[in-house]
Amino acid sequence: MRRISLSALILTAIIVVLAGALVAILLFVASQPPPRRGIQPLVEIAPYEPDSAKWGLNFPNQYSTFLLTEQNAISTTYGGSALISKLERDPRLVTLFAGMAFGVDYNEERGHRLSLKDVRETRRLNEKTPATCYSCKSANPPALWAEMGMREFGKVKFSDMSARITEPVGCANCHEANTMRLIVTNPALEEALAAQGKDWRNFTRQEMRTVVCANCHVEYYFQGDDKYLVFPWSRGTHIEGIAQYYADTGFEDWKYPEAGTSMVKIQHPEYELYTADSTHYRAGVSCADCHMPYARDGAAKFSSHNIKSPLLMAEVACGACHTDVAYVVERTKRIQDQVHETMSAAEDALIAAIESLKAAATDESADQVQLNEARRLHREAQLRWDFVLSENSMGFHNPEEALRILAVAIDMARQAQLKAIAASDAALLAKALQQ
Ligand code: HEC
Ligand code: HEC
Ligand code: HEC
Ligand code: HEC
Numbered sequence: 001m002r003r004i005s006l007s008a009l010i011l012t013a014i015i016v017v018l019a020g021a022l023v024a025i026l027l028f029v030a031s032q033p034p035p036r037r038g039i040q041p042l043v044e045i046a047p048y049e050p051d052s053a054k055w056g057l058n059f060p061n062q063y064s065t066f067l068l069t070e071q072n073a074i075s076t077t078y079g080g081s082a083l084i085s086k087l088e089r090d091p092r093l094v095t096l097f098a099g100m101a102f103g104v105d106y107n108e109e110r111g112h113r114l115s116l117k118d119v120r121e122t123r124r125l126n127e128k129t130p131a132t133c134y135s136c137k138s139a140n141p142p143a144l145w146a147e148m149g150m151r152e153f154g155k156v157k158f159s160d161m162s163a164r165i166t167e168p169v170g171c172a173n174c175h176e177a178n179t180m181r182l183i184v185t186n187p188a189l190e191e192a193l194a195a196q197g198k199d200w201r202n203f204t205r206q207e208m209r210t211v212v213c214a215n216c217h218v219e220y221y222f223q224g225d226d227k228y229l230v231f232p233w234s235r236g237t238h239i240e241g242i243a244q245y246y247a248d249t250g251f252e253d254w255k256y257p258e259a260g261t262s263m264v265k266i267q268h269p270e271y272e273l274y275t276a277d278s279t280h281y282r283a284g285v286s287c288a289d290c291h292m293p294y295a296r297d298g299a300a301k302f303s304s305h306n307i308k309s310p311l312l313m314a315e316v317a318c319g320a321c322h323t324d325v326a327y328v329v330e331r332t333k334r335i336q337d338q339v340h341e342t343m344s345a346a347e348d349a350l351i352a353a354i355e356s357l358k359a360a361a362t363d364e365s366a367d368q369v370q371l372n373e374a375r376r377l378h379r380e381a382q383l384r385w386d387f388v389l390s391e392n393s394m395g396f397h398n399p400e401e402a403l404r405i406l407a408v409a410i411d412m413a414r415q416a417q418l419k420a421i422a423a424s425d426a427a428l429l430a431k432a433l434q435q
Contacts, residue, residue, distance in 0.1 A: 004392045012318040028295035034223035045177040052170035061297050065374035066171075066305035069111030072312075078336050079309045084108040089249040092347045095354065096382065099257040101126075109268070109392060112307060130154055134187060136216035139170030142185045143292060144187035154227040166409040182208040186215040192231035209286035210271070217270040217287075219387075221251060237272045239368075239387050239405050259357035261375040266386040273391045273395060278398035285321070293317045332396055339388065339395030342406045349413035354376050356420035365427035374419035381412035 026115040043057050056063025063376045071082035086106040087093050097103030101124035110118060118139040119125075132154045135141050144153055144164065153161075172213045184200045189211075193200055200211055219242060223230045235241035236246075250413050252262040275281050280290075288303065295304040310317035314329050357374055360366045387400045388395060388409075395402030 004180060014147050025115045032430045046144055047177050049173050049177055050143055050167045050170060050172055051137060052139060052167065052172075055171040055175075057312050059180075059300045059302075061295070061300065062171075062305045065295065065302075065336065067113060068306040069308065070113035072111045072306070072308050074294040074312060075108075076309050076311045076335065078340065079141045079392060080108070080312065081110045082108065083110065090347075095351055097265070100254040100263070100265065102275055108224050110170040110231045111375075112169065116165065116274045118225060120162075125158060127159070128426060129155070129158040130222060131156040131158050132227045133158050134161060134165050135188070135229055137169065138165050139167040139172040142172050145185075145187055151226055151228055154222070158404040169216075173215060174335040184211065184215060186229075189215050189218070192233045195234045196236075206286055209276070209288035210281075213287045216272040217268055219267050219269040219272060221253075221264075238276050239384055242269075242272070242387075243383060245382075246383070256354070256357075256378070258361060258377065259354055259378065260361050261357065261378045262388075263379055264356050264383045266383055266390045269387055269391050270393065270397060273387070273393075273401060274397040276398055276401045278401065281398075289320070290317050293320060297402060304419065310348055335396055336394040339399065339406070340405055342410075343388060346381075346388075346406050346413065349410045349417070350378070350385060351417040353381065353413045353420065356417045360420040361421045363424045363427060365431065367426040368423075370419050370423035370426060374416045374423060377416035381409045381416060384409035384412070 037221050043054070045055055049055065052063065052066065069144050073083070074080050075082040075084065081148075084107065085101070086108060087341060093106060094103050097106070105123035107118070107122070115137040119133060125133075126173045135227075140151065173185055179239070182205075184193070188199070193211075200208070217233055220229055222228065222230050232242050232245040232249075232251075244352075251264060253265040254262050255261070270287075274287070281343060290310045291307045292303040292305065293310075293313065294301050295316070296302075306318075311329065311332065314325050318328050319325045353374070357378060360371050360374065384405050388405055391397065391402070
């Protein structure tokens, strides 16, 4: 009896202690602040702050991965980040861009942190280059556009603007300070979307994960004496719409030497090619899905800002959706090889057209109507081939569309060649008939 009551006493004591501990734990948990998701800024960021290091104080994971874009220097078969001359890799480009700056200096593109260094070192610059060229190379322009407006910005010479441009591409090109929302920072993109009746403020988050790249990875040109930055999208973002826009406005980047063709140089239309109904785009995949895969820092998940060729990180870049990564990487190689081979055929056709055009252009008696038609076809063929060439994925972003465009380019180039030959033949025939 006494033994039982002693055990009961000990048991009761244990229960009381445990209950007390439980109450203490519950009180402790209840007194903790609620868990906060999302962004808790440590330091306030000024609107359009160009210095990414300041933003980096709040977001060390995004900042440290972003810094890695300065170190990347590995090549893939058709891309990567090594400093390679496209002209040395394919000397036909020297002929195809004869008479203009890209025929002199044209390198493989590299990481975002190198953007300012690379634009300053290119031999494509001259004393007439406008400040507009800094638009996509630096985190300073958004603040300058807010201060002086895009039109005034374009009127300044590149060299005169240089003192105010201190940062490569950075956080301010893609994010709104403090809210960290993805935003359109380039007025040219805002206007090009508006011209199609679109307002990015109504876009979904997934759409913005693609549209934010269109601040820079697009075809553009400098309009008029003000060198105003314009995306030629008012007739659509497909190659046909862009070609029509340039035909209607009669825009000319340079005159092809000896052939006399009025030419257009295409820039880097990743956004246009990708969104032209590609398989991935239709499936709702964004640029960031492949180029900014999620990474982990302990329990925290964040978007890697080390943007580079996804083939250098296929496990994470493709593996998020594809179970058989080796298979899709192999498919990618096949796609790129095919596009490369077709692109090569287009180059041969273009060079043949150029040779015939040069011969016809020096023939004083050549039929001018046919000669001009040959020039028009040369211009149209080359800008189509150039669209696929200067899009940096060797067709991967949209294989069907890339191959379709190249097929049209080859056909037009051969037509240009035939018309140029016919222009001289017509003159010979007329001469023969006179005699
Ligand atoms: C489905 C995945 C995927 C999507 C979506 C995607 N890309 Fe790519 N991107 C690739 C692959 C693969 C390559 C080829 C890389 C190579 O050849 O090394 C590439 C190449 C590039 C390159 C050249 C990289 C280099 O190393 O030379 C750029 C620039 C680029 N993409 C930008 C974009 C932009 C901008 C978007 C959205 C409009 C986009 N990508 C959407 C997978 C993707
Ligand atoms: C403010 C302009 C700007 C924005 C916005 C931008 N880029 Fe770029 N990007 C560039 C420039 C300029 C380069 C080439 C830099 C160089 O060659 O020095 C580049 C290079 C790249 C490369 C090649 C990197 C390498 O190492 O080969 C990829 C891939 C790329 N960008 C993808 C993207 C994606 C995806 C987005 C959207 C999430 C994006 N970029 C947004 C300007 C921009
Ligand atoms: C080329 C465009 C681009 C640049 C430059 C850029 N970001 Fe981002 N950032 C993105 C995209 C795209 C996302 C994904 C957003 C989403 O999923 O809603 C993102 C996401 C984020 C997020 C949300 C959390 C996450 O990781 O998904 C933070 C925070 C962030 N970035 C910080 C930064 C900082 C700091 C810098 C400068 C060091 C920076 N970003 C530069 C495009 C960019
Ligand atoms: C966010 C998801 C997502 C990511 C990331 C992704 N893919 Fe895909 N991919 C898809 C979807 C969805 C399809 C269409 C599948 C289908 O219809 O069967 C697809 C289809 C493909 C196809 C077949 C295309 C065709 O036209 O037949 C290839 C090749 C491919 N992906 C390669 C890649 C590579 C390489 C990467 C990484 C660089 C990648 N994908 C990243 C979702 C993704």
